[in-house]
Every structure is written in C-alpha cells, then in structure tokens.
Amino acid sequence: MASGCFVTVEGGEGAGKTTQLAFMRAYLEQAGRRVTPTREPGGTPLGEEIRALLLGHRHDGMALATETLLMFAARAEHLERVIRPALATGHWVLCDRFTDATYAYQGGGRGLPAQRIAILEDWAQGTLRPDLTLVFDLPVEMGLERVGRRGAADRFEREEKAFFERIRAVYLDRARRHPDRYRIVNADRPVEAVRAEVETILAGWLERC
Ligand code: TMP
Numbered sequence: 001m002a003s004g005c006f007v008t009v010e011g012g013e014g015a016g017k018t019t020q021l022a023f024m025r026a027y028l029e030q031a032g033r034r035v036t037p038t039r040e041p042g043g044t045p046l047g048e049e050i051r052a053l054l055l056g057h058r059h060d061g062m063a064l065a066t067e068t069l070l071m072f073a074a075r076a077e078h079l080e081r082v083i084r085p086a087l088a089t090g091h092w093v094l095c096d097r098f099t100d101a102t103y104a105y106q107g108g109g110r111g112l113p114a115q116r117i118a119i120l121e122d123w124a125q126g127t128l129r130p131d132l133t134l135v136f137d138l139p140v141e142m143g144l145e146r147v148g149r150r151g152a153a154d155r156f157e158r159e160e161k162a163f164f165e166r167i168r169a170v171y172l173d174r175a176r177r178h179p180d181r182y183r184i185v186n187a188d189r190p191v192e193a194v195r196a197e198v199e200t201i202l203a204g205w206l207e208r209c
Contacts, residue, residue, distance in 0.1 A: 003087050003088065003090065003209075004033075004034075004089070004090050004091040004092045004093060004209060005093075005131050005132065005205060005209030006083070006087055006092075006093045006095070006128070006130045006131050006132075007024075007092060007094050007095070007130060007131065007132045007133070007134070007202075007205075008096075008098040008100065008130040008133045008134070009021055009024075009094070009095070009096055009133075009134050009136065010097060010098075010133060010134070010135050010136070010171055011135055011137060011143075011171065012136075012137075012138070012140060012164050012167055012168050012171070013143045013144060013146075013156070013157055013164065014138075014142070014143030014145070014146030014147040015136035015137070016136055016138075016187050016191065016194065017097075017136055018096070020134075020136065020191075020195065020198055021037065021094060021096055023195045023198065024198060024199075024202060025037050027198075027199050027202055028092055028202065031206055033092050033206070034090065034092065035091060035094055036082065036083075036091045036092070036093045036094070037094045037096075038078070038082055038083070038094070038095050038096070039096035039097060040071075040074065040075060040095060040096065040097045040098055040101065041055075041070070041071055041075070041097075042074065042078075043078040043082050043083075044074075044077045044078055044081050044082060046074070046077045047074035047075075047077050047078050050070050050074040051074065053070060054067065054070055054071070054074075054155065055155050056154070056155065057155060060155065062155075064110050064111075067106060067110070068102065068116075068117070068120070071101075071102050072102070072120045072123075072124050075098075075125075079124065079128070083095070083128075084128070092209060095130070098130060098133075099117070099121050099125070100130075100133055100171065100174060102121075103170055103174060104167040104168075104170040104171050104174075105156065105167055108169060108170030109159065109164075109167045110163075130181065131181070131205070131208075131209065132181065132182075132183070132201075133175070133182045133183070134183050134185055134198065134201065135171045135175045135182055135184045136185050136187040137168065137171070137172065137184050137185065137186060137187055137188075138186070138187040139188065140164040140165050140168055142188060144157075144161065172184065183201050185197055185201075
C-alpha cells in the first residue's frame with residue numbers, strides 16, 4: 001500500500017489553524033482519503049501529559065533545554081505510535097504543528113541555535129520530514145488580538161510581541177528557502193477565502209499521495 005502524505009500546519013498564535021484543519025480533514029475525506037488528524041505537542045496519552053507540562057504555569061521558569069527536549073520527547077512518542085504507523089497504512093497525517101514550531105519558537109523565539117534543533121530532528125525523525133507544510137501567516141498584533149479574546153493565556157501566549165515577531169520571521173524564512181515543501185497562506189482574510197486557497201493546494205497534492 002502506498003504511504004500516506006504527511007501534512008503539517010504552522011503559524012503564529014491566532015492564525016486560524018484549528019478552523020482550517022477541520023476543513024482540510026473534511027475535504028480530504030470527501031476525496032476518499034483516510035485521514036489521521038493530530039497535534040503537537042501531544043497526539044498520544046504521554047504526549048498530552050507533556051503538553052500540559054509545557055503549556056501550563058506550574059513550571060514557568062523551565063530551562064530552554066528542558067522545554068526543547070520535552071517537545072522532542074512528545075514528538076518521539078508521537079512518531080512511533082501515531083505518525084509512522086498511520087503513514088505506513090496509507091493515511092494522510094494532518095498535524096497541527098511539528099518540528100518547524102521548534103525552529104520558530106525555541107529557535108527564533110527563545111534563541112536556541114538551529115544546529116542544536118537539527119541534531120534532535122535527525123535523531124528523533126531519521127529522514128522523515130513533512131511532505132507539505134502550510135504556514136498560516138498574519139500580522140502578529142492581529143493574531144494576539146484573536147488569542148486575547150479566547151481567555152486565559154498559556155505559557156507561550158503570555159510572551160511579548162517581539163517574541164512572536166521573531167517566530168513569524170523564522171517561519172517565513174524557512175518557507176521561502178524551501179518553496180517545494182512549504183506554502184505560505186495569507187491568513188489575514190475571511191475564513192472562506194483561506195479555505196479556498198488551502199483546498200486548491202491540497203488538490204495539487206491528491207495526485208501525489
Ligand atoms: P497550539 O498548537 O495550540 O498553538 O499550542 C502549542 C504551543 O506550543 C504554541 O504556543 C507553540 C508551542 N510549541 C513550541 O513552542 N514548540 C514546538 O515544537 C511545538 C510543537 C509547539
């Protein structure tokens with residue numbers, strides 16, 4: 001059986017990932033594809049416990065190395081139990097954030113050198129990389145305003161604007177350097193316009209996976 005397609009969705013806070021992921025899943029299922037929707041950090045029972053440690057406020061002063069290694073600990077579990085088995089049985093894996101988020105948040109946001117992340121990426125993933133990564137892009141202030149309306153901020157959402165500007169810059173830089181794998185989607189538009197663009201992108205990938 002052919003391997004499925006590994007699609008990841010990235011972006012700053014409040015970019016509308018969750019809404020678009022639901023549309024993406026419905027679109028792919030209507031096209032007859034089997035879909036495994038999942039997220040990071042998380043996606044497994046152990047990974048969700050790690051997510052709670054990472055996003056909650058019980059460990060606010062967590063060291064950057066700890067934060068990064070926990071992201072990869074959750075990722076290793078996720079790869080082993082969910083992502084690799086799903087791809088091997090021909091499922092499309094739709095993942096809400098993946099290793100690009102580590103480059104953007106721990107790398108760009110917090111200043112961890114990208115070479116360190118690359119070592120962990122190679123170790124945890126081997127040669128596995130997403131086939132397609134959608135970067136939902138919108139001005140930082142707009143995203144933070146949307147997030148602000150949702151209620152209590154998690155450990156990342158509480159950061160200052162400059163942190164999110166650095167994150168945005170890393171996502172855009174990575175996307176521009178590898179246009180074969182990444183698509184930048186302007187998320188500063190009505191939901192239906194974003195949806196139409198995303199579905200056009202996915203239509204192009206239906207022939208490949
Ligand atoms: P979200 O998926 O609901 O946006 O929340 C996940 C948060 O975790 C988000 O603020 C980004 C952050 N994150 C990292 O800092 N590094 C990572 O590798 C991943 C996957 C997420």
